[in-house]
Amino acid sequence: xxxxxxxxxxxxxxxxxxxxxxxxxxxxxxxxxxxxxxxxxxxxxxxxxxxxxxxxxxxxxxxxxxxxxxxxxxxxxxxxxxxxxxxxxxxxxxxxxxxxxxxxxxxxxxxxxxxxxxxxxxxxxxxxxxxxxxxxxxxxxxxxxxxxxxxxxxxxxxxxxxxxxxxxxxxxxxxxxxxxxxxxxxxxxxxxxxxxxxxxxxxxxxxxxxxxxxxxxxxxxxxxxxxxxxxxxxxxxxxxxxxxxxxxxxxxxxxxxxxxxxxxxxxxxxxxxxxxxxxxxxxxxxx
Numbered sequence: 008x009x010x011x012x013x014x015x016x017x018x019x020x021x022x023x024x025x026x027x028x029x030x031x032x033x034x035x036x037x038x039x040x041x042x043x044x045x046x047x048x049x050x051x052x053x054x055x056x057x058x059x060x061x062x063x064x065x066x067x068x069x070x071x072x073x074x075x076x077x078x079x080x081x082x083x084x085x086x087x088x089x090x091x092x093x094x095x096x097x098x099x100x101x102x103x104x105x106x107x108x109x110x111x112x113x114x115x116x117x118x119x120x121x122x123x124x125x126x127x128x129x130x131x132x133x134x135x136x137x138x139x140x141x142x143x144x145x146x147x148x149x150x151x152x153x154x155x156x157x158x159x160x161x162x163x164x165x166x167x168x169x170x171x172x173x174x175x176x177x178x179x180x181x182x183x184x185x186x187x188x189x190x191x192x193x194x195x196x197x198x199x200x201x202x203x204x205x206x207x208x209x210x211x212x213x214x215x216x217x218x219x220x221x222x223x224x225x226x227x228x229x230x231x232x233x234x235x236x237x238x239x240x241x242x243x244x245x246x247x248x249x250x251x252x253x254x255x256x257x258x259x260x261x262x263x264x265x266x267x268x269x270x271x272x273x274x275x276x277x278x279x280x281x282x283x284x285x286x287x288x289x290x291x292x293x294x
Contacts, residue, residue: 045272051265074246081246084243085219105199150239154239161217232244246267
C-alpha cells in the first residue's frame with residue numbers, strides 16, 4: 008500500500024516538476040536574449056548619445072549629426088496613427104462585444120477579417136497605403152499617408168484586445184447596471200470600459216510598439232527625406248527607417264544606428280510607462 012501511494016505521488020510530482028522547469032527555462036532564456044540584444048545595442052551606441060545627438064540634424068549621410076528630424080517625424084506619424092486608430096478601434100470593439108450578440112454571423116465575419124489582417128505582412132500594408140493614400144487620395148509621400156497606413160495595421164490588435172477585455176467582464180456588471188436603471192451608454196462608459204481598461208492598455212501598448220518599429224510600410228508611404236517636416240503633408244523619415252538606412256546603406260553608420268535604436272527603445276519604454284500610469288490612475292479613481 009505504501010509503495011502504491013508513493014508511486015502515485017511520484018507520478019503527480021514529475022509532470023509538475025517538468026512543467027515548472029520548462030517554465031523557468033523559457034523565462035530565463037527570454038530574459039537572457041533580451042539582455043543580450045539590449046547590451047549589444049548599448050555597447051555600440053551609448054557613446055554616441057548626447058543632447059546634441061537628439062537636437063541636431065543628420066550630416067554626412069547620417070554618420071555625423073543627430074536625429075532631431077527623425078524624432079519629430081516619428082512622433083507625428085504616431086499621433087496620426089493613434090488619432091485614427093483609437094476611436095475606430097474602441098468603437099468597433101464595443102460593437103463586437105456588446106451589440107453584435109444578436110447578429111452572430113456579422114460578428115464572426117468581422118473577427119475573421121481582423122484576424123486575417125493581423126497576420127498580413129507589413130510590406131503589404133505599405134503597398135496598399137502607397138496606392139490608396141498616396142496615389143488615389145493624392146496625399147503623396149507624407150507623414151499623413153504613413154500614419155494612416157499604420158492605423159490600418161494596428162487596428163486589428165487594438166480591436167481584438169479591447170473586445171476581449173470587454174467580454175471578460177462578469178455578466179453581473181451588466182445585470183447590476185440594468186437593475187439600477189442605467190442606460191446602455193452609461194453602463195458602457197461608467198462600468199464596462201473602466202473595468203476593461205487593462206485590455207485596452209494591452210492593445211494600445213502592442214499598437215504603439217508595432218507602429219514605432221515599423222519600417223517596410225513607411226518606406227512606401229511617409230518617405231525617406233531626413234529633414235524637418237513642415238506639415239503632415241510633407242515627407243519625413245521615421246526613426247526605424249533611419250536605423251535601417253544607417254545599418255544597411257551607410258558604411259560607418261553602425262554606431263549612430265545603435266544610438267538611434269537606443270532612443271527608439273527609450274521612447275517605447277516611456278510610452279509604455281505612460282500607458283501603465285494612466286491605467287493605474289484611472290483604476291484608482293474608479294475604486
